[in-house]
Amino acid sequence: QYYALSDAMVFAEVLQTLFRDAKKAILFASIIIFALISLHFRHVRRTSLIFIGLGCGLLWMFGCMVVFDIRLNFYNMIVIPAMIGMGVDNSVHIVHRFDEIGRKAIIPVLKTSGGAALMASITTILGYSGLCFTHHPGLNSIGWMAIIGMVTCLIGSLVVLPLMLQLVLRKK
Secondary structure (H helix, E strand, C coil): CCCCCCHHHHHHHHHHHHHHHHHHHHHHHHHHHHHHHHHHHCCHHHHHHHHHHHHHHHHHHHHHHHHCCCCCCCCHHHHHHHHHHHHHHHHHHHHHHHHHHCCCCCHHHHHHHHHHHHHHHHHHHHHHHHHHHCCCHHHHHHHHHHHHHHHHHHHHHHHHHHHHHHHHCCCC
């Protein structure tokens, strides 16, 4: 019994494993993040609102990938966890600020924490934008997917989440 071994064989096996296990890993990570945020807020409604905004951002990112013909590949797959992290981070800050202000109006929240989320996202977008000018197709797709993902997750955090906060959690 022998095993054929070469760079191409190892790379093919890595790709198969990555695409087979990526869905499980993303689902498992999302469940853990949901549990941690639930423990932090101790409120399922707030946690759900955060994930609704994040879900919209990720869904729009995948929709834009279809529109711009960006295929999910070995390289750009690493962007998905970064988008989940930035989307959750922005949303958590906005929900905290909303509670801090007294759950009355969303405009002061967007002026303070929304501005910080916007600046953090813009600097991240600028960091990834350098990859858009590379000649390597994998690195190029990472740059474009990260930019699209940051913009869509930012819209989820700064538009969808505040609307949901006003509708669901605002003091009467």
